[in-house]
Amino acid sequence: MYKVTLSLSKLDPDAKAPQYAQLYEQLKLAITDGELAEHMRMPSIRSFAGTLGVSTTTVELAYSQLVAEGFLDSRPKRGYYVQKLPEPYWQTGGSEQDGEAATITSIPRAAPMRDNLAYRYDFHLSKNDLEVFPFALWRRLSNQVLRQDHQDLLFYGDPQGEYGLRVQISQYLRQFRGCVCTPEQVVIGSSQHQLLTLICHLLKGQLLHIGVENPGYLLHAETFRQQGLHVCPIPVQDNGIQVEEVYAAHVQAVCVSPSHQYPRGIVMPIAKRLQLLEWAERVKGYIIEDDYDGEFRYHGRVIPSLQGLQGGHRVIYLGGFSQVLAPSLCIHYMVLPPDLIGVYQQMEHQMLLEQSASRIHQCTLQLFMERGHLEKHIRKMRKRYGLKHDLLIQSIQAVFGEKAVIIGKDAGFHILLRIEHPLSEHELVLRAREAGVRVASAAHTWLTPTSYSYREFFIGFGGIEQERIEPGIKRLYDIWYSDQGEARA
């Protein structure tokens, strides 16, 4: 007979989160905390539902989600078993794992869990500082758009995006990102996933293999894979992607983040940019340039885009307003090279594609940009993020001293913190969480099995309040080094 040895808090039928989600959360914690041991059999759906006094659907949904995320394994006619935690999830690295890590290739990479807990010290890797968003101004502009005398703005707009906003975007890109483009080259969309999917189909027939940065941004690789492309991870060196490897991989396109490599913060030097453009010219390939936060550089000059270097003929440039303004507006864009505009328009026309970004937000943003507010806002935010950045660097240096290496500073919303520690990254993240500090392991950015002896974490500084940075870093150090961790290190 199977006995539940687990203590669960009561499921609350009146809570905002549904009961299955509450159960899922509790079981997930029990698994990651080791309370439910690897390979242990879970109670059957029916008996567990009886024990908990909930419907079998509730338990089934909780189990399915855990199976989906790789926490449980469902074996036909036998039941549900606690899985060994999938490696890419909480890459432990370290010499004791070397042999094993190399064998993990078929498990799709998963991202760190989205965790909506409130943390006292929230070093979220990509959070904006929304405290100083110009709420009143945005409301005013938005109210100007949403009026009966503009009622047609509630109807479908230009499927490629509002022309007026595309004019603003192309001016902005020319002035601030050094791009070469016209409004006709700009295509607006509601998410990077959607624009990347479109790109795959624009290049259909000429694109089978695509290179992506390794380590890099999971969404790129997964979207290309979803659209049937063969994804080739290209190693990132200290000065960016290895161009010889791009040649060797025989890809027809490569996706890079030259202004601020994600996650390692490298700026691709001009020589390498030119090499990459030469590659594209030679093989008639395309460079997809993701310039997700090129505006935020805190010391030295902002780096102009790669797109602007040689006329942009072989570059598809990706940008958006998540970092410079707010993610919830869901406005992204791409700049197509001239030879793809006709292809795009044919596709839009044939498929009856409709614009997916809110036309009301597009028009509001157009007013916001026309009147110079975006420029002002970016200047203000650059200053604000710069202060937080400097404070973070100083705090880490003062508190961690020789124990930490800082990677990818001077830009964006995060740095990587590298330390040596006997505990795994997973355990260190959990300890930090218990102490009210949010940090994320950088393991999920590796697209191929890898092993290293150090531990690496994202430390974001965009969203955290300035006065919590130093205490947060101290707390992190204490929790990692004050007890046996310190002794063993």
Place this chain on the structure above:
Amino acid sequence: MYKVTLSLSKLDPDAKAPQYAQLYEQLKLAITDGELAEHMRMPSIRSFAGTLGVSTTTVELAYSQLVAEGFLDSRPKRGYYVQKLPEPYWQTGGSEQDGEAATITSIPRAAPMRDNLAYRYDFHLSKNDLEVFPFALWRRLSNQVLRQDHQDLLFYGDPQGEYGLRVQISQYLRQFRGCVCTPEQVVIGSSQHQLLTLICHLLKGQLLHIGVENPGYLLHAETFRQQGLHVCPIPVQDNGIQVEEVYAAHVQAVCVSPSHQYPRGIVMPIAKRLQLLEWAERVKGYIIEDDYDGEFRYHGRVIPSLQGLQGGHRVIYLGGFSQVLAPSLCIHYMVLPPDLIGVYQQMEHQMLLEQSASRIHQCTLQLFMERGHLEKHIRKMRKRYGLKHDLLIQSIQAVFGEKAVIIGKDAGFHILLRIEHPLSEHELVLRAREAGVRVASAAHTWLTPTSYSYREFFIGFGGIEQERIEPGIKRLYDIWYSDQGEARA
């Protein structure tokens, strides 16, 4: 030597539309109007640019778009030639075309051109009546959302869509569309194209062939094709899709619009719904139910969804707010059957998918629904559209008499008008346009070559002002029947 025999109006460098677009529009008109004859060679890019005093890029872009849309043919080293108008574009039908029509299978179907001209009598096929949109109320609710004390609403939200809105949607669907669903089954997205793309990947591995209604909605078929599925057009009879053909096609899913078939306005009777559900159960297939405007039925009761009939286990339900509220909000949703929720969540998690519909609009809509405004708005609009609908039917009957058959009345935003006429649908649309009347040919809804002796047009009544309906129908009759058309008919 080649001579330009064409009279073009001057391109205006200061106009809102770019010069290439102005040139494109003029050339397109010249081709559809027959001013530029089939198979004629166009001037070379360089010489034409010289003649017009514009850059070669301008001409090149205009030509590329015309090539992309099938108006011109580009022959290497020889130049650009005016194409025979692709049949599916302006399906002429008629007995003189029978033999030829059957050979056209490889040209991808194209939609009628999107035409932003202002028409005096605008029978646009899918336009809302935005005159009575509750602007002040929406501004007020939106301003409540967009406040500094809710600053976190500017950050990324739940990738599946705001939970509070999903609660409202599931309640609404249960109450007004007879669906069986929980908020956990609802997935929000910014466009139908995006949700359909997700569905293709949720069913990956088990879905190779998909049935779609013929005639039907182009976007469905094209999106499935884009995602690599084999699309099987299933004939629509007078009472909906032919279920025997669904069996015969050996598809694993079928996409239908049972409440109001697009474009023919058929309501699928209960017996056929049950047959279709039985098919799905037997072959373990899925029914994708597009319920795009099920709310708008003007005589008799609203038809409940197919999803609600047998627990929704094999139905993926698609809905949205374009028809009931406004397209520009870009909020759509789907209801997944329980067995696909885990699959969806795994995909969302692995790919780092983000929500693509504005979180600000989502929260505003949630307030709007919570306070009962959506229900009230739909009641008001149903009455308003119903009046316009009845007026349209009366006008057509009074003006066209025996000359017209009305198809698919009593619901939605359009009817189909069928007439007999010696002129082609293309010519009749052009004549109407010249007389300030917008109507669209229904030819582009056919997914396979077809021939019929009648002429069929979309006559939309949602967006046109009530007092223009009767004069518009009179104008249409006059322009089609008052001169030689009448004599020849």
